[in-house]
Amino acid sequence: MNSLVSLYSSSIGKKIVMALTGLFLCLFLVEHLAGNLLLFANDNGHLYEEYSRILVSNPIIRAIEIVLFLSLAAHAVSGLVLWVQNRRARPQKYREFRLDENTELAARITMLGGSIVFLFLVIHLSSFFFPLRVTGTQMTAYELVREKFSNPWFSVFYVFALVILGYHLKHGFQSAFQTFGLVHKRYRRLLDVVAFFFWFVIPAGFASIPVYFYFFVRVSTSPLV
Numbered sequence: 001m002n003s004l005v006s007l008y009s010s011s012i013g014k015k016i017v018m019a020l021t022g023l024f025l026c027l028f029l030v031e032h033l034a035g036n037l038l039l040f041a042n043d044n045g046h047l048y049e050e051y052s053r054i055l056v057s058n059p060i061i062r063a064i065e066i067v068l069f070l071s072l073a074a075h076a077v078s079g080l081v082l083w084v085q086n087r088r089a090r091p092q093k094y095r096e097f098r099l100d101e102n103t104e105l106a107a108r109i110t111m112l113g114g115s116i117v118f119l120f121l122v123i124h125l126s127s128f129f130f131p132l133r134v135t136g137t138q139m140t141a142y143e144l145v146r147e148k149f150s151n152p153w154f155s156v157f158y159v160f161a162l163v164i165l166g167y168h169l170k171h172g173f174q175s176a177f178q179t180f181g182l183v184h185k186r187y188r189r190l191l192d193v194v195a196f197f198f199w200f201v202i203p204a205g206f207a208s209i210p211v212y213f214y215f216f217v218r219v220s221t222s223p224l225v
């Protein structure tokens with residue numbers, strides 16, 4: 001136990017926690033996107049409702065959700081602590097701001113990206129998770145998604161946040177490969193393909209949902225349309 005605590009207090013310990021929780025969160029994204037693609041079924045949300053019902057009623061999935069929220073918290077806290085420690089360790093300012101040479105600028109951009117993803121998650125959970133699971137709503141999950149994405153500002157914010165998520169995942173995969181020493185030429189190509197799937201295909205898949213809803217399914221009664 002003591003050795004685990006002292007490993008976590010080192011910077012490599014926090015990087016390992018970030019890489020492992022980040023990989024777990026990526027697996028969640030695959031499952032979440034697969035489920036959300038049912039929104040395209042063109043059946044007025046029947047399949048999507050069925051999927052939501054299974055999510056809520058299955059105790060294994062509820063338990064995995066707790067691990068998911070703990071992973072999110074561990075990932076965000078470790079990232080923040082690492083960033084503060086790095087800043088303290090390197091107080092002098094750089095004169096030139098070149099991203100390839102200036103790791104402080106790269107770290108700042110990553111921190112900003114991570115903060116935008118965090119803000120996105122707060123807005124996302126309060127728009128969908130809380131009304132559906134905590135406070136309660138008359139709407140079905142499908143109707144809620146349709147109503148939210150009928151608002152152009154909400155849809156544009158989603159697409160913007162998903163571009164930032166893509167950038168964050170791209171950098172995150174590079175850091176995770178470094179943390180685990182996966183830099184050998186032999187696996188490099190395979191890992192780049194896996195990383196591309198996560199940083200490009202997954203966010204693009206999510207971004208297609210607000211775009212599709214806004215242009216093809218939106219409710220015309222929305223005040224901002």
Ligand code: HEM
Binds near residue numbers: 207
């Ligand atoms: C843009 C397309 C997306 C749609 C339509 C969508 C929809 C939803 C809905 C309806 C819920 C509530 C499900 C329920 O509890 O019954 C939910 C939950 C959640 N979403 Fe999303 N989501 C999208 C993208 C994302 C992205 C990109 C992330 C992460 C970066 C994310 C993370 C979460 C998390 C952590 C939860 C709570 C856990 C859960 O209920 O599974 N979502 N989402």
